[in-house]
Amino acid sequence: MSHSMHDTMNDAASSPHDELLDNANQLVEISLTVNGRAVSGHCEPRKLLVDFLREDLALTGTHAGCEHGLCGACTIHIDGQAARSCTTLAVQVDGSRITTIEGLADKDNRLHPLQQAFHEHHALQCGFCTPGMLMTALDFLDSVPDPDEAQIRDAMSAVICRCTGYQGIVAAVTAVAQQMSNDRRNTR
Amino acid sequence: MKPPKFSYHAPLLLDEVVQLLVRYQGNARLLAGGQSLVPMLNFRLLSPQALIDLRKLPGLSDITLAQDTLCIGAMTRQRALEDAPLVAQHLPLLRAALGWVGHLPTRSRGTIGGSLAHADPSAELPMSLLALDGEVVAHGPTGQRRIAAVDLFQSLFSTALQPDEVLCQIRIPVMRPGAGWAVEEYSRRRGDFAIVAVAVVLEGKSVQCSKARIAVAGVGGCALRLPSVEQYLQQHGLSEPALAQAAQLAAAAVQPLSDPVASADYRRHLTGSLLQRALQQAVQRMVQH
Numbered sequence: 126m127s128h129s130m131h132d133t134m135n136d137a138a139s140s141p142h143d144e145l146l147d148n149a150n151q152l153v154e155i156s157l158t159v160n161g162r163a164v165s166g167h168c169e170p171r172k173l174l175v176d177f178l179r180e181d182l183a184l185t186g187t188h189a190g191c192e193h194g195l196c197g198a199c200t201i202h203i204d205g206q207a208a209r210s211c212t213t214l215a216v217q218v219d220g221s222r223i224t225t226i227e228g229l230a231d232k233d234n235r236l237h238p239l240q241q242a243f244h245e246h247h248a249l250q251c252g253f254c255t256p257g258m259l260m261t262a263l264d265f266l267d268s269v270p271d272p273d274e275a276q277i278r279d280a281m282s283a284v285i286c287r288c289t290g291y292q293g294i295v296a297a298v299t300a301v302a303q304q305m306s307n308d309r310r311n312t313r
Numbered sequence: 314m315k316p317p318k319f320s321y322h323a324p325l326l327l328d329e330v331v332q333l334l335v336r337y338q339g340n341a342r343l344l345a346g347g348q349s350l351v352p353m354l355n356f357r358l359l360s361p362q363a364l365i366d367l368r369k370l371p372g373l374s375d376i377t378l379a380q381d382t383l384c385i386g387a388m389t390r391q392r393a394l395e396d397a398p399l400v401a402q403h404l405p406l407l408r409a410a411l412g413w414v415g416h417l418p419t420r421s422r423g424t425i426g427g428s429l430a431h432a433d434p435s436a437e438l439p440m441s442l443l444a445l446d447g448e449v450v451a452h453g454p455t456g457q458r459r460i461a462a463v464d465l466f467q468s469l470f471s472t473a474l475q476p477d478e479v480l481c482q483i484r485i486p487v488m489r490p491g492a493g494w495a496v497e498e499y500s501r502r503r504g505d506f507a508i509v510a511v512a513v514v515l516e517g518k519s520v521q522c523s524k525a526r527i528a529v530a531g532v533g534g535c536a537l538r539l540p541s542v543e544q545y546l547q548q549h550g551l552s553e554p555a556l557a558q559a560a561q562l563a564a565a566a567v568q569p570l571s572d573p574v575a576s577a578d579y580r581r582h583l584t585g586s587l588l589q590r591a592l593q594q595a596v597q598r599m600v601q602h
Contacts, residue, residue, distance in 0.1 A: 193356065217344070
């Protein structure tokens with residue numbers, strides 16, 4: 126199959142009357158907001174969002190793990206929702222609002238409460254999955270108020286950790302969920 | 314790995330999409346949410362000459378109720394569907410099935426149309442469309458046509474969609490208020506593709522069954538209905554022994570293949586036990602009304 130397909134592709138690409146069909150070397154322009162800052166750049170359409178963040182914007186906090194959407198290390202927020210940056214092309218998020226792990230701490234570099242909880246509950250060891258864990262947990266806590274342990278374990282199964290056995294991760298997310306629940310009660 | 318080179322287009326009109334599909338003569342791929350396509354590009358399982366991104370097409374993310382049919386734009390994100398009050402109210406089976414689709418971060422981007430057109434044999438959405446007796450709208454060079462779920466899924470990753478057609482809308486009849494339904498699935502880890510999944514819709518009174526629809530995923534090249542088991546329930550009713558017999562019939566009716574994830578025997582066993590559980594749950598839901 127691949128052979129005949131290749132032939133057809135070459136035929137199509139070499140046909141002179143249809144320039145439309147071959148723009149594979151063209152760069153696309155993208156503009157987006159990353160951690161509150163407007164950025165724009167040019168990249169190949171095949172560039173993955175994770176690589177655009179890491180290589181073009183030097184935001185290396187987002188980690189590329191499995192590169193097929195399974196491990197969750199590359200999880201970021203697109204328009205406020207957790208998503209895999211390795212299964213998203215940069216061009217797909219043109220015009221979107223992106224938050225990465227670099228956007229969590231405040232401007233005085235004080236850790237986000239979730240980061241603080243991960244620190245206190247020993248929710249990381251090597252730390253490779255941690256950016257994805259935090260971005261996943263943040264979206265989950267925003268979408269599911271007062272989660273129980275089963276819901277937390279379900280949500281955090283979206284990211285694979287090979288160090289901690291998840292105990293500390295679940296403890297950290299649970300602690301922040303309770304804190305958020307208390308805050309909500311106190312402000313009512 | 315990283316995707317191979319491709320030309321990129323993001324048209325503003327469905328007709329432009331079709332024109333591009335025609336010009337690329339089968340060598341272009343449609344990009345919806347990318348949750349299956351981009352991994353396949355990363356692994357270089359595919360090297361299309363071009364990607365046609367559907368993200369700029371207007372109106373493809375709408376969910377509307379037209380008489381007794383829920384019309385869902387093909388680019389509706391799975392997560393938006395999960396959160397949509399219209400879906401919760403009229404298609405509780407679909408909402409339950411969405412909970413089994415990947416994880417929240419993949420549902421943020423994955424679309425219903427993308428999943429249906431991709432037609433993974435283990436995916437929950439093709440199975441749900443079959444159980445809900447839905448149809449899709451295909452937009453092609455000569456206009457639009459509707460394809461019923463039973464005709465859409467043909468074999469492994471293959472649908473009745475032609476190379477110059479784009480799936481633009483999903484139409485699903487609303488579930489009747491008294492209908493019983495259930496979704497059951499088994500996978501090794503939460504969020505993995507199903508080893509086997511079943512979806513059931515039952516209508517009737519007490520133990521009488523006027524209508525049964527049973528769909529299974531993970532037991533062949535594509536998700537499928539089990540008409541012989543549906544007929545059995547319609548004839549023999551919904552007593553506990555009839556449900557058990559139906560489950561056994563289903564296990565015998567499917568013809569799964571062995572693969573490194575699970576043997577054919579195991580998939581057959583799962584089909585029976587998951588279906589029995591699903592039928593029991595559906596009957597309970599039916600009786601509650």
